[in-house]
Amino acid sequence: MTTLFISDLHLSAERPDITACFLRFMAEETHHIDALYVLGDLFEMWIGDDEDSPFLQQVKHAFKTLTDAGTPCYFIHGNRDFLIGKQFSRQTGMILLPQHTVVDLYGIPTLILHGDTLCIEDQAYQRYRKKVHNPVIQWLFARLPLSYRVKVGDKFRSNSGKNNQTKNQSIMDVTQAEVVRVMRDAHVTQMIHGHTHRPDIHELNIDGIPAQRIVLGDWYDHGSVLVYRPDGYQLETRNFSASNTK
Template sequence: MAPAVPPIAELVAPAAWRTVDFISDIHLQASEPANFAAWQAYMQSTPADAVFILGDLFDVWVGDDAAGHAASDFDASCVQVLQRTGERLALFFMHGNRDFLVGPELMARCRSTLLADPTVLDFAGSRWLLSHGDALCLDDVDYMRFREQVRSGDWQQTFLGQPLTERQAIARGLRRQSLEQHEKRWQSGEPYIDVNAEAARLWLQAANAPTLIHGHTHQPAVHALGSGLERVVLSDWDATAQLPRTEVLRLGPLGLQRITLT
């Protein structure tokens, strides 16, 4: 049976746009200030007409009320950066597997538009299919089962109804469990579970778009899918790595370019 294709939203770029940026998997967290500093500098200085954040901007997001809590100064700082960016350019956000609880309150505060996953961007004379990418990792059966659970309205309503401290504790537990599972897979030599190529092709065909741009896998590359179709994978960010990863995918007059920030 062929993989199901979800509904595909569409965004037509204004004629005035000349350059757009795509980023994902910044994984902002208070324990990694270098990532925040690099991201803040980028958001303050990018020349793009629009920035598309394709998921996992935050390492964890337990509800829009967290940014207003006295103990969440870091979240408040992130929101301030988003607010200032949203005042000077078009800002778009797509849920990732870490920040799928970002809601309309945060989007309104940041003058940002929440995008459905997937969404087609009609820009620069072509159509570009945008996704976080986790919904395409169909071979990771355990994760797909978990994803279906936490993306349900009932689960989210129950979770968001709990006190902030309890939500934060649950999130820490889920993060710890995820890290343990990744470590176990690595030690056992299990192959990395990537995007399902057949599903990616079906999405592109349904969207009438030649190129899929996504994050999630932390494996930046360009993959040919046949019949003129391809997927372009965004890099995650790690400003403290031996070779720092602070990469932006920029689409403009020169086509698609990977920009490494300095």
């Protein structure tokens, strides 16, 4: 009995090393698992379900192979791929979940999310997030020509990198008070998220009750997987050159 969690792969045609590691992971490690959860930023950028390429077909095929075999696969949108929609879900068999979802992990109610909503001190990002999650703006953007959306996506990636270089690193991490508030509201003592690229297991206290916040790692330098079993869990890494655990 095993459930796997991944996030922040930032897959793109420009990083075949990440894609190769991901495809090995899907082929070698997802047999006989209970479920796979992808907690956002699967792609470096997603501009619409109508985009297609040999690279995207590979990724979609890997998920479809898994779900066709009967293994459930769940997806929560990240800040880079929040436009993934029903067409992608149909093509892959992945189930799209709300941005904050409580799941039962072998008897432990666990809140799962991408994590960007916890970084409330980054006010500029939160204003941007509110704007791009407006359904009207998304509807209008989806009706622009694909070639134009590609250019917009490329510009966003460039601007995002520049803006993050000038930000204080502390405001790009989660706000502890917000973590506690969200967990308290969800009535859970365990949270799993990505986004910050700071893999770790944090112990905290909510109203006198011990709690845990598990942060998933990114896939920039190596793969990162949370392996969760009824008797415990572990954050593991995967080499780009091979699928073994470091």
